[in-house]
Amino acid sequence: MERRVLKYFLLLSLLAPLTLAAQRPAKGRKTVVQQPAPVSYDSLAMRRNELAGKEARLKERLDEARELFSSDSPGKEALGANIVELEQALFDVRADLESLSETMARMEREQGFSLPVMPAATAAADNGKTMLVDNDYFRDNLSAADYRQLLAAQKKENEVAELIGKLQENYDQMALLLPVYHVAVKGPQADSLHARITALAAENERLAPAIGDLWQSVFDTKVYAYNYVLDKNGEGDILAVQEKQMNNMLLLEAEIEGEYMYEEVARYALQKLLIAGYEIRIADRAGLTGAADSLNSLTPPTSHIDDYFLPVLDTRERMFYDFADAQIVRPARYANINQVPQVEIFPRGSMYRILLGAYSRPQPVSVFRNVYPLSQETKADRKHYYYAGGYATYAEAEEAAARLKRQGFRNPRVVAWHDGLYDAAPGAESGSAVTEPSTRIRYRVEIGGAGESLSRVVRDVISTQAAGKEVSRTADPETGEPLFVVGSFNNKTLAEALVQDIDTVEPGLTIRIVAVQ
DSSP states (O other), rough: OOSSSOOOOOOOGGGGGTGGGGOOOTTTTTOOOOOOOOOHHHHHHHHHHHHHHHHHHHHHHHHHHHHHHHTTOOOOHHHHHHHHHHHHHHHHHHHHHHHHHHHHHHHHHHHOOOOOOOOOOOOOOOSSSGTTSSSSSHHSOHHHHHHHHHHHHHHHHHHHHHHHHHHHHHHHHHHHHHHHHHOOTTTHHHHHHHHHHHHHHHHHHHHHHHHHHHHHHHHHHHHHHHHHOOOOOOOOOHHHHHHHHHHHHHHHHHHTTTSSHHHHHHHHHHHHHHHHHHHHHHHHTOOOOHHHHHHHOOOOOGGGGTTTTOOOOSSSOOOOOOOOOOOSSOOOEEEEEHHHOOOOOOSEEEHHHEEEEESSOOGGGGGGGTEESSSEOOOTSSSEEEEEESSHHHHHHHHHHHHHHHHHHHHHHEEEEETTESSSOOTHHHHOOOOOOOOEEEEEEEESTTTOOOOOHHHHHHHHHHTTOOOOEEEEETOOOOEEEEEEESSSEEEEEHHHHHHHOOSSSSEEEEEOO
16 A cells, blocks of 8 residues: 555544445334534544644654754754754644644634643543543443443553554654664664664554554444444444445555555554544444434544554665675785684575685685775685675676686676575576566546535545545646545455445446556
8 A cells, every 4th residue: 555645635534434324223213314414613622632632742742852862962964854854743733732822712702611620641542531431322222231341342452552653653753763774884882773763663553453452342343232232223224324334444455465564454454434423323323322423523543544554664684795896905914913804694585695615624815816895704514705895786797707817817706695695596586576567457536517616525535435534636638637546455346335425425436446556
């Protein structure tokens, strides 16, 4: 899945019913078409708190980056670019906060109430407080054991949020340190940086499966309880909506497989989205007014799904390759007190060297006619192998071997190590396997006829059916009219489902699926 270029649609709309067609109640009930709810003051206050928390986190990362930049840390160019990105992100968040405050102030003037005191920003991800399940509706419809499990699951959800918050903090630290480490020179400083990165990565490797196991128990418990209660009360229309969204979520989970650093966290975002929508529909149908209001005013953690879809970071130890052209130098660099060093074998990548000879006993350095640099090793056959230089490519090594032959060496030849394995006869095409560009067919959905912007109902469907997918605007090459592109999709079934639901809510649009490489 490609990294998103544009901001995702706010996924709060995902908490509304899937489509107008899906809102149709079961036979025998009065049909009520729900209108999109206006933005409430409470929801703006929740959004303000969320932005304040994000501002604090960005400020902390920016301070850390500036501190590293002012020290003697290597990689100042990379750090400088990182600081610019963080400053821009902080500027954008503060601009959003200012705009939001102006909107809230206008609502205060128009509606005649005062701004509540803003509580400390937190990373809370609870489903609108326990009032949703702490009531007679669930208590009377579930067995005592099932009801206890549901209450326990609600409490565990806060534990999941805390673990994810810690994992995200560690990830942010790694993202800050890695650019510095990648340009550090070999030595204690590079070792220290990598030790810190490794410790953070190791902690996240423990946190991710813990998050996955804990959240899965919450998800399974809630889905079971909600389905049981709805089925018991004959709420078939809500069950039908949930079944469709569950199938869609499974397709989305298949889309993200192998694409992100922590699949457990990405899967949480998708499943949390499904559960949150479920809970709003149940609260509305059961007449749990307080819970419904609370849930509708809550901006879910998945409103910024890219905070959970974390790109893969390469935290492996760097290989400090000693690339050096073999040259004849004077005075000689090696002697009895400065012997030829052992060859360094790297566990990753390719290193080409020139084999000058394999001998049954160690050779005096004078045999090698002042060539520098040299290295040597004793292999399992008990012979002593001597190498000259170090090259990134076969062509460079081959050219150097030809030059040494002209300078009097009898049979210099190119040898190599690929991912730590010795290759006595490499060819021009040898080396670590290069990943070929994927030839897998992907799909995108193109939407025309919508004018300058997509309608609210279409955006709602896209946010539900294609959570996390990039939505971009371009121009139709034939007509020049605005064209909206959603995708890409690995699974054509997911694209087809999106087309079908968009056509249901707004049949006048021109929609097509395009296969892309």
